[in-house]
Amino acid sequence: MRDFFTLARWMPGLVALLEYQRAWLLPDLRAGLSVAAVALPVAIAYAELAGVGAVVGLYSCILPMLAYALFGTSRQLIVGPDAATCAVIAAVVTPLAAGDATRHWQLVMTMTAMTGFWCLIASRFKLGVLADFLSRPILLGLLNGVAITIMVGQLSSIFGFTFDESELIERIAAAPNYLSLIHWPTLGISLLALAVMLACRRFRPQWPSSMLALAVTAALLWGLGPERAGIMVVGTISGGIPSLQIPEFPPGLMRELVLPALNLAMVSFVSMMLTARSFAAKNGYEIDADKEFRALGMANLASAVSQGFAISGADSRTAVNDANGGKSQLVSVVAATVIALVTFLLTAPLQYIPTAALGIVLVMASLSLIDLRGQWALRHSDNAAFWLAWITFVGVLFMGVIPGITLAVLLGLFQFLRNVMRPTDQLMGMNEEGIVHTLGHNEEVKAVTGVLIYRFNSPLTYFNASYFKRRVLLLLNGEKYQPKCLIIDAVSCFTHQDISVMSMVGELHKELKRRGIHMVMAGRRSQMTHWLHQAGIRVGEDGILLYPDLYEALRMTRCYREPEEPVAEASPAAPASPREWLAES
Structure with a gap:
């Protein structure tokens, strides 16, 4: 049996001929x-x-x-x-x-x-x-x-x-x-x-x-x-x-x-x-x-x-x-x-x-x-x-x-x-059934109050990490009201460990914390925990929040609330901890 599998691996055509059906002879x-x-x-x-x-x-x-x-x-x-x-x-x-x-x-x-x-x-x-x-x-x-x-x-x-x-x-x-x-x-x-x-x-x-x-x-x-x-x-x-x-x-x-x-x-x-x-x-x-x-x-x-x-x-x-x-x-x-x-x-x-x-x-x-x-x-x-x-x-x-x-x-x-370095990206929202979809021309999909859900459609590596950071900050600056948290779909972009990417994540986390925005990763929780710890980036209440998927991230952060103030009037001071902010929510 082992010899047959070896033969099938190296000479699949020969295996097909050994399993030949008589009905095929005349057409062939x-x-x-x-x-x-x-x-x-x-x-x-x-x-x-x-x-x-x-x-x-x-x-x-x-x-x-x-x-x-x-x-x-x-x-x-x-x-x-x-x-x-x-x-x-x-x-x-x-x-x-x-x-x-x-x-x-x-x-x-x-x-x-x-x-x-x-x-x-x-x-x-x-x-x-x-x-x-x-x-x-x-x-x-x-x-x-x-x-x-x-x-x-x-x-x-x-x-x-x-x-x-x-x-x-x-x-x-x-x-x-x-x-x-x-x-x-x-x-x-x-x-x-x-x-x-x-x-x-x-x-x-x-x-x-x-x-x-x-x-x-x-x-x-x-x-x-x-x-x-x-x-x-x-x-x-x-x-x-x-x-x-x-x-x-x-x-x-x-x-x-x-x-x-x-x-x-x-x-x-x-x-x-x-x-x-x-x-x-x-x-x-x-x-x-x-x-x-x-x-x-x-x-x-x-x-x-x-x-x-x-x-x-x-x-x-x-x-x-x-x-x-x-x-x-x-x-x-x-x-x-x-x-x-x-x-x-x-x-x-x-x-x-x-x-x-x-x-x-x-x-x-x-x-x-x-x-x-x-x-x-x-x-x-x-x-x-x-x-x-x-x-x-x-x-x-x-x-x-x-x-x-x-x-x-x-x-x-x-x-x-070009496709890898400058991929497409989307902001995500939810419909009335609570299903996450891409925001766009579909009027049934609405942005979640107080939350920016972001998807980057390419594996993150050293040559597109800075572009990822620029896109996130650009989208945040384009929001009329300051969101309370940023949820990143980690499944689509964090596919392998890269020291340049982890360095960028640390810089982005500091910038978001300065603005009073909590950074949340949805998906690949075990891998992300390991990679962030190796990079010296805090995980949990004092750092980046990690959840198994987008729905769990939305549920646990309870980001369903009306915006309180425009971005221009937002205080740069962050809440003491995510737990305090969740209690306020």
Whole structure:
């Protein structure tokens, strides 16, 4: 039994396969074949985007799919080459490789392995919470920028020319100069591939449109024979099991890959979790973010070992899996098996695939990433999210993919720090039933006479303690009548011991005592007693009053009374003790 729990902890996918239900077999086989039909052409296209051979894209599907089937917790998620990850890899590796194809491939494998190690480290330290670090608006802006970058980059393959410029804005500005360089036979193949894909999606949406487009154009070029009018094709693909290659580039280049690999791990994980969570919610089960981080790391290491490139969760292939009724991780096993058979036995027909058709496949895949309408719609629901999304989007377009991802990570960090350092806060009151609610537009909730009930919606720590004190004093100064006591909801803000926070509490208590206001803490009484004693702050009648919750604090302090005098006329002298003040109440 102990061994089973250990296995479930480390390989939840394998446990799910051991508990497999026979009724799932046919749906999983059907879904696996459908996923393979979609993944094959996309993998070849993404290999082109990453700057490596077509067979590398196939290698990046086989072992990673099997690894995720063993280590993943999602029943529907399909991992594999992804447009965003391939764009990042190309942006990092291409300038470092300096035109050396072998070095380029080795750098790709090294960066993939680093990405896998970063994911495993994050899983070890239970950093699955980072799935929520890049907010949805930031990721929306990032993916929109990456998609447009990919689409502009593929114009050279579609129209049959080569860009001299390396950056997006420069390429767009120079686009009119390339009109005279259009290779019309290449453009014709591109239009044919586009027509096949659009017709397939219109009349036979259940068919793999990408595979059909590549098959039609490859058959046409095969029929033309060696005379292909200068149309570029994938070329000979050496299938079979990849041989182990030891990197031969200077170790110093590895330092150039460390931070980009970290960025890639972050973005890949967040994107994968968005897909995994959405399909898990649809099918009524939960996934474990920390185990998903481990599964992504193992899948990337498996890809590096098999000489592939970095992978992530593939939303389009996951959607195909779900639409075909896939029930378990066996779908990944079936799809990987089919792709392996093609890679090892049927690579000869793949050599006739035109790069122009691959460009169309990539453009169509990138279109599925674009959601400018949703990004613009944020202005109605969340103005801060709107600006975060558009700053990220513009950053990717003007600075490039890697600086854009770095900007997105920094924006996510700043957004988090802002929310923690300057959180929302509320004053509380009671309704006629005696239930505590937030004061606001609800006229049924009234302030308690003689009492200020305060809630701070963030854990108190050294960098927001002074802000907490300023907010309390500002709210007290804004009261028309001097309250007799301040009740602080300790549950929401006193989550851990911090010497700076305790120092601030002592200063605030002295200031309130000088004003004749008793300081009351509601909630976490045992912890607060221990922490305040350690900080040398008095607790009880001569110090801060502590109660188990807000209702007990209100009941014991008996602060239900009419105000006696305005703040301006209040005497600064405090009652001798809370007990005397309670007796007066």
